[in-house]
Amino acid sequence: xxxxxxxxxxxxxxxxxxxxxxxxxxxxxxxxxxxxxxxxxxxxxxxxxxxxxxxxxxxxxxxxxxxxxxxxxxxxxxxxxxxxxxxxxxxxxxxxxxxxxxxxxxxxxxxxxxxxxxxxxxxxxxxxxxxxxxxxxxxxxxxxxxxxxxxxxxxxxxxxxxxxxxxxxxxxxxxxxxxxxxxxxxxxxxxxxxxxxxxxxxxxxxxxxxx
Amino acid sequence: xxxxxxxxxxxxxxxxxxxxxxxxxxxxxxxxxxxxxxxxxxxxxxxxxxxxxxxxxxxxxxxxxxxxxxxxxxxxxxxxxxxxxxxxxxxxxxxxxxxxxxxxxxxxxxxxxxxxxxxxxxxxxxxxxxxxxxxxxxxxxxxxxxxxxxxxxxxxxxxxxxxxxxxxxxxxxxxxxxxxxxxxxxxxxxxxxxxxxxxxxxxxxxxxxxx
Amino acid sequence: xxxxxxxxxxxxxxxxxxxxxxxxxxxxxxxxxxxxxxxxxxxxxxxxxxxxxxxxxxxxxxxxxxxxxxxxxxxxxxxxxxxxxxxxxxxxxxxxxxxxxxxxxxxxxxxxxxxxxxxxxxxxxxxxxxxxxxxxxxxxxxxxxxxxxxxxxxxxxxxxxxxxxxxxxxxxxxxxxxxxxxxxxxxxxxxxxxxxxxxxxxxxxxxxxxx
Amino acid sequence: xxxxxxxxxxxxxxxxxxxxxxxxxxxxxxxxxxxxxxxxxxxxxxxxxxxxxxxxxxxxxxxxxxxxxxxxxxxxxxxxxxxxxxxxxxxxxxxxxxxxxxxxxxxxxxxxxxxxxxxxxxxxxxxxxxxxxxxxxxxxxxxxxxxxxxxxxxxxxxxxxxxxxxxxxxxxxxxxxxxxxxxxxxxxxxxxxxxxxxxxxxxxxxxxxxx
DNA sequence: TATGAATGAGCATTCATTCAT
DNA sequence: CATGAATGAATGCTCATTCAT
Numbered sequence: 001x002x003x004x005x006x007x008x009x010x011x012x013x014x015x016x017x018x019x020x021x022x023x024x025x026x027x028x029x030x031x032x033x034x035x036x037x038x039x040x041x042x043x044x045x046x047x048x049x050x051x052x053x054x055x056x057x058x059x060x061x062x063x064x065x066x067x068x069x070x071x072x073x074x075x076x077x078x079x080x081x082x083x084x085x086x087x088x089x090x091x092x093x094x095x096x097x098x099x100x101x102x103x104x105x106x107x108x109x110x111x112x113x114x115x116x117x118x119x120x121x122x123x124x125x126x127x128x129x130x131x132x133x134x135x136x137x138x139x140x141x142x143x144x145x146x147x148x149x150x151x152x153x154x155x156x157x158x159x160x161x162x163x164x165x166x167x168x169x170x171x172x173x174x175x176x177x178x179x180x181x182x183x184x185x186x187x188x189x190x191x192x193x194x195x196x197x198x199x200x201x202x203x204x205x206x207x208x209x210x211x
Numbered sequence: 212x213x214x215x216x217x218x219x220x221x222x223x224x225x226x227x228x229x230x231x232x233x234x235x236x237x238x239x240x241x242x243x244x245x246x247x248x249x250x251x252x253x254x255x256x257x258x259x260x261x262x263x264x265x266x267x268x269x270x271x272x273x274x275x276x277x278x279x280x281x282x283x284x285x286x287x288x289x290x291x292x293x294x295x296x297x298x299x300x301x302x303x304x305x306x307x308x309x310x311x312x313x314x315x316x317x318x319x320x321x322x323x324x325x326x327x328x329x330x331x332x333x334x335x336x337x338x339x340x341x342x343x344x345x346x347x348x349x350x351x352x353x354x355x356x357x358x359x360x361x362x363x364x365x366x367x368x369x370x371x372x373x374x375x376x377x378x379x380x381x382x383x384x385x386x387x388x389x390x391x392x393x394x395x396x397x398x399x400x401x402x403x404x405x406x407x408x409x410x411x412x413x414x415x416x417x418x419x420x421x422x
Numbered sequence: 423x424x425x426x427x428x429x430x431x432x433x434x435x436x437x438x439x440x441x442x443x444x445x446x447x448x449x450x451x452x453x454x455x456x457x458x459x460x461x462x463x464x465x466x467x468x469x470x471x472x473x474x475x476x477x478x479x480x481x482x483x484x485x486x487x488x489x490x491x492x493x494x495x496x497x498x499x500x501x502x503x504x505x506x507x508x509x510x511x512x513x514x515x516x517x518x519x520x521x522x523x524x525x526x527x528x529x530x531x532x533x534x535x536x537x538x539x540x541x542x543x544x545x546x547x548x549x550x551x552x553x554x555x556x557x558x559x560x561x562x563x564x565x566x567x568x569x570x571x572x573x574x575x576x577x578x579x580x581x582x583x584x585x586x587x588x589x590x591x592x593x594x595x596x597x598x599x600x601x602x603x604x605x606x607x608x609x610x611x612x613x614x615x616x617x618x619x620x621x622x623x624x625x626x627x628x629x630x631x632x633x
Numbered sequence: 634x635x636x637x638x639x640x641x642x643x644x645x646x647x648x649x650x651x652x653x654x655x656x657x658x659x660x661x662x663x664x665x666x667x668x669x670x671x672x673x674x675x676x677x678x679x680x681x682x683x684x685x686x687x688x689x690x691x692x693x694x695x696x697x698x699x700x701x702x703x704x705x706x707x708x709x710x711x712x713x714x715x716x717x718x719x720x721x722x723x724x725x726x727x728x729x730x731x732x733x734x735x736x737x738x739x740x741x742x743x744x745x746x747x748x749x750x751x752x753x754x755x756x757x758x759x760x761x762x763x764x765x766x767x768x769x770x771x772x773x774x775x776x777x778x779x780x781x782x783x784x785x786x787x788x789x790x791x792x793x794x795x796x797x798x799x800x801x802x803x804x805x806x807x808x809x810x811x812x813x814x815x816x817x818x819x820x821x822x823x824x825x826x827x828x829x830x831x832x833x834x835x836x837x838x839x840x841x842x843x844x
Numbered sequence: 845t846a847t848g849a850a851t852g853a854g855c856a857t858t859c860a861t862t863c864a865t
Numbered sequence: 866c867a868t869g870a871a872t873g874a875a876t877g878c879t880c881a882t883t884c885a886t
Contacts, residue, residue, distance in 0.1 A: 041859060055868070058866070161407075168387070184379065221848095265850065265851050555816075605801070618795065675856060855877105858876080863871090
């Protein structure tokens with residue numbers, strides 16, 4: 001697992017730090033969702049987190065730390081939920097299908113968070129960005145492994161580069177459900193979208209077509 | 212063509228307005244690319260446009276107008292270049308392939324612009340947003356028409372909803388080349404990417420598979 | 423008559439200067455009435471005067487010149503209308519009554535102008551102020567002369583200082599009708615107001631009471 | 634007593650708010666006296682109040698709030714000092730004389746404040762204006778009550794409308810001492826002015842004349 | 845003379861951050 | 866640890882004034 005970027009806190013009590021940062025992330029997400037990170041003030045974040053501006057700064061050093069914490073937390077959640085359904089032992093097309101379905105479902109349920117993260121990463125400093133991007137890579141890697149497993153087990157026939165592309169593909173199609181919702185969600189239900197995407201992805205890539 | 216949102220200018224001379232706004236957009240894109248819209252100041256924009264802050268405000272009313280102008284201009288450029296290669300009379304798979312290839316090439320050449328637009332649209336006011344989204348819809352529609360033409364001409368076999376999805380697909384894969392460049396462009400050249408995407412898209416969707 | 427303060431003009435043609443300044447004053451008064459001098463921009467003044475900002479500055483040197491011109495013009499108008507009814511030969515109580523009545527009428531008709539002048543003089547530079555105040559003194563003097571005439575002719579019995587005070591009194595009561603209109607004009611018609619004021623002023627000051 | 638218009642403060646401590654606003658009003662009056670409200674900058678106000686621009690804005694929301702606070706405070710002071718000498722039980726001509734004398738004295742001592750208030754009220758927004766005008770009405774009402782008391786007690790013989798006019802009269806003559814000082818205070822001492830005004834006002838209005 | 849584009853000093857206001865209590 | 870008052874650099878925007886055409 002990626003080593004986290006340290007965010008300075010004046011307070012020593014680790015348990016408290018975690019508790020406060022949890023409140024902070026929850027409060028911040030709501031606000032960022034509504035107004036974007038830049039238009040959200042630290043005072044607002046403090047307030048919606050349930051403590052004072054002074055206290056906020058006991059647990060972070062700069063406003064940007066909040067954004068990092070938020071992004072970090074969202075990735076961890078998405079990833080956490082995604083990993084639950086994957087059977088690392090025995091990769092199969094079904095396994096991949098389930099992973100996709102599950103991933104799309106998570107994205108659907110965490111639409112706002114995904115959106116927030118997507119649109120605000122660029123506001124992270126050069127310092128924090130790599131940590132977050134690494135997390136993204138890790139998520140793509142999850143799909144890559146499944147696909148590679150399928151290839152290895154003979155369920156798909158893809159070159160290595162194609163494996164990577166397909167993983168990206170899936171990852172992006174998931175995000176697409178969130179950040180193109182104004183357009184896609186008028187056309188399809190989540191089920192339809194999942195079915196169609198799965199079908200096309202597998203038609204395009206899987207070995208099934210050759211049967 | 213979509214009616215443009217009027218951006219107020221104090222200056223009367225239409226030709227001058229266009230010239231100055233061109234300078235402005237060029238200057239602004241460079242800056243926004245580097246620092247994001249929010250971190251870019253109006254004074255910086257004025258300076259990099261080659262005129263004073265006072266002059267800048269002779270051609271816009273608020274800072275946000277700059278962003279709108281930037282987004283608007285980028286869409287127009289992408290669209291303009293895209294439309295050049297399309298043969299509206301006689302839609303064919305080849306035509307679609309060319310459109311995709313061309314679209315990917317445009318995105319590649321305008322990476323920065325595409326990225327800027329993509330990440331900053333959300334900063335547009337509720338007022339300006341629809342105009343820009345409409346432009347996006349129009350671009351997706353371009354692909355939709357080609358695909359629908361192919362279906363009509365018997366080159367593909369898709370239901371209407373699938374046509375739309377495929378159009379979205381293409382559009383997003385193009386953008387993906389820009390906003391996931393840090394990851395994709397390490398793996399593939401533009402040609403590779405284009406070839407693979409085209410292959411998969413057509414394998415997934417086209418009637419060829421049934422032959 | 424008070425020597426006017428010179429206001430610099432780049433244009434030479436005196437007739438044109440007068441014409442343009444007339445337009446200017448008319449345009450400016452309307453605007454100042456509505457928004458106050460400070461909130462009125464030179465561009466607005468130019469526009470409502472019927473010429474460009476460039477032309478405006480051909481006839482004045484600074485924005486404040488406009489205010490001076492406006493104040494000057496208003497005083498001249500009030501004074502001009504006031505002097506029409508005064509019979510300088512043969513001062514009498516009746517003459518005074520008529521002057522008061524007429525003055526109040528003028529104030530009533532030029533309420534906005536009086537108000538403008540009254541509230542904006544303080545914005546005049548130390549340079550221009552004396553010229554305007556002098557005009558005010560001149561107006562008070564008009565009443566002073568009438569009253570002094572009445573005293574001389576035996577119609578009133580007042581010491582010199584009382585003469586001045588009464589003149590001020592009348593002058594202020596007139597202005598009061600304009601700048602306390604929100605309160606006074608709800609209570610009285612102009613006629614009532616004039617009658618009452620005249621009655622009280624003369625009861626308080628005139629020799630009639632001793633008869 | 635008139636309900637005050639709320640002026641937003643970010644600071645919670647009510648005592649502090651009052652203290653800071655006191656500083657603010659004192660600092661602001663000095664400046665406005667000298668340069669007028671519009672030419673006075675918020676930074677100047679902050680500085681002459683003894684705190685930073687940031688702190689200033691912790692206690693107000695807009696520059697105009699300062700003006701409102703100033704006007705409000707001046708009225709309260711004038712009114713407060715005026716009410717001290719009034720014997721509400723037993724209205725008499727003497728009581729009225731004292732009230733006038735006292736009012737004129739207050740105006741004399743607070744000349745600058747009265748002037749400021751007088752010339753700047755019109756700069757108040759449509760929002761704040763009514764609150765200030767109400768205060769003025771209340772002050773006129775104070776005189777009205779005394780006069781009405783005198784009439785009731787048989788010391789004066791006036792119709793209702795005349796009572797109001799007289800009250801206005803007194804109020805305006807007081808203000809006149811402040812805003813026509815450049816002219817009046819060259820001619821009279823405060824005592825002279827008070828004596829003469831009182832004499833004339835009572836000659837003009839009181840029942841004494843009928844004895 | 846008339847025009848109006850260009851200029852930039854100046855202003856109100858915000859907000860991240862600190863620090864004394 | 867928690868609080869919230871204080872700070873002032875930074876920013877968007879305005880507008881009087883100039884000057885080339």
